[in-house]
Amino acid sequence: MALSKCPNSTIFQKSLSVNDFYFGTAGWNYPMGHISFVGKLDGETLKGGAPALTPGWTLDLMAKHSLDFWLTSEDLPDPNNRVTLDAEGGIVLSYKPNNEEGHKRLIAKLKELMQQQTKCDVHGHDCHEGLFARNLFVGQKIPLAGVAHQVGTIRFGSDPKSSALDENCKAHELENLYVVDGSFFVSSGAVNPALTIMANALRVGDHLIERLR
Incomplete structure (x- = not known):
């Protein structure tokens, strides 16, 4: 999620995807992944991934100034990442992430591209000069339960x-x-x-x- 000083008034955010860096980029000839928008987030949606004591108004404010992304990178095949059964027949999921460097580079590439946007679409000029950073980025990984x-x-x-x-x-x-x-x-x-x-x-x-x- 990219945060700007300027508000994002979009209610129904367009669904766009970028695969330009799926197979790598300059200086990195390995898969990185897929970038896409998600539907416009709101404070209630952000609450699910925020610390329990985060004030609701903070999340509402963040959502009003956010551009919302979903980044996906491939886990490479690993025989140790598997589904097995325990002695009682219960399902056991064994999973350890890999290809994390490619995902980190994909995040960095998105940040780089977002930081190149200096002209505000709302006001028509650079609104980001001053005390605070032009934009901020926050995000989290989806846990295995969200597969x-x-x-x-x-x-x-x-x-x-x-x-x-x-x-x-x-x-x-x-x-x-x-x-x-x-x-x-x-x-x-x-x-x-x-x-x-x-x-x-x-x-x-x-x-x-x-x-x-």
């Missing part, structure tokens, strides 16, 4: 030793079992996987048509 777009766990590949499905999403050891949901992913990427899941399901469907002829 969405789950993929993986039944990865596909050419080698039965490292994958459960073949390239057509058929189980290596069974002739009549295909998996066409998000489980086949070997890595999540940093964007919504829905269209990829749909496209792959259509691809597997074409394969099945040919096989059953």
Whole structure:
């Protein structure tokens, strides 16, 4: 979330996304991720991530001066990041973040771009000179409990030793079992996987048509 001295009067913030730095940038040739706007935040929304004693009026004021972003970077495949069962059959999530340097660079790049905006869209001139910084940035990571777009766990590949499905999403050891949901992913990427899941399901469907002829 970027905070400016000038208010942001937008109620329904446009949905825009930037993938210019998805695969890296000058001086960093590795994936960084995806930048997008989120719907306009308000004080009540900010309360969920703020310290318990934060006054409500502070959050309302911040929201009125904010431009709100969602940054997503990819966790690289790691066999230790997995879902297992405990002795009683309960679900155990094992997760350790990686590729954090790429995410830090993505945040830094967004800050750099925002700081290049010196002309105020409200007043038509630079309103940020003076005692206080021109803009401030605050943010937080979404915890594991906030996970969405789950993929993986039944990865596909050419080698039965490292994958459960073949390239057509058929189980290596069974002739009549295909998996066409998000489980086949070997890595999540940093964007919504829905269209990829749909496209792959259509691809597997074409394969099945040919096989059953």
